[in-house]
Amino acid sequence: MEFTLEDISEDEVQRRREVYAPLADTVRELVDAVIRTQVSDDVIADARQRIAEVVAELQTDQIDGPYGVRYTREFTGMPWGNAVIGLRNAIAPPIVTELEPEGVRSTFTLGAAYEGPPGHVHGGVCAMILDHVLGEGASADKVPCYTGTITMRYLRPTPLGELVAQSWITERDGRKKIVHGTLSDANGVTVEADGVFIVPKTWNGTMPRAKKG
């Protein structure tokens, strides 16, 4: 797995954020509207045609393959294609995690696009977000690691709406870090997660830690 160097300034990173984030946000609104619309078949057919035209235009110049994970020389990360946090990826809510003294925390809102049981978040989406947030919590000590195992305990259905995900390291044992996390609504925890994360054998204790992208 190769990371990509983008030799650009911090100003250019910020400029690109301002170009792509609004586009992806509008596509997020489109995803929601396509699920919930009740307009006539003719309007649907016309909408599809107009979206196809935009797609064709965007595809006239595009990178070959997926976006990858990009960093500047200053180690500013641009994981903008990422399925959970990517600012260019309309599938991503996107989650933004904040570093806290004890780990990481993220507050976000999930709408119709994340539904499983009626009115509730798909259990798989809860797992997707907790997997990511546990990974961020596992790396909060700046020692890189990858996910070994992860276990979800579904305590009760998670309603769509505003949610909080948190995680923190509970134990270290050689190259293993044990991480605990929760997904909560206003009434408390809905899903608990435990993960075992592994520090690579090749880690030499000096790998630079990228800043948030």
Added chain:
Amino acid sequence: MEFTLEDISEDEVQRRREVYAPLADTVRELVDAVIRTQVSDDVIADARQRIAEVVAELQTDQIDGPYGVRYTREFTGMPWGNAVIGLRNAIAPPIVTELEPEGVRSTFTLGAAYEGPPGHVHGGVCAMILDHVLGEGASADKVPCYTGTITMRYLRPTPLGELVAQSWITERDGRKKIVHGTLSDANGVTVEADGVFIVPKTWNGTMPRAKKG
């Protein structure tokens, strides 16, 4: 959680599939193009404007809140807003599972929108899909159940591209069903999953089982 009755014929279900599936497929292409495009800022701004116009038109008549899970009187399911299998949900790949003698199986392709590590599927996306496929495998015996716990073991990174997910019940113990599943690429298993599913106390053994939507 309430399921919604749509009092429509099988022909009408099929007609609606043919209206919405192509629209959502085109939005899936748009999500991919927004991640990978390199067109100029002007073209991006224009694309955003045109998508916003389509969104406004689709929103002129829409349902209040998320899509829910709908059934016809013949118990044909229409989980079309579902985050993993919804044919109207551009976030969903969508996964289609086939019933096999021993459980369920799904073959699908994941592109740039599902990326985590460079060129590879986000671990959380693997968890999301396995959560869903284990749930389908758990219900393959037509006895309804909900997810209690689910554990993922990441054996190696999962490359983007064509993948297979499978699951089957390995054990029954009172109201518990133990379910095993795998995610595989052409070279074998990349992620293993184990789940404990619980049959509701209220189940009386006669609940009708909906057909696939």
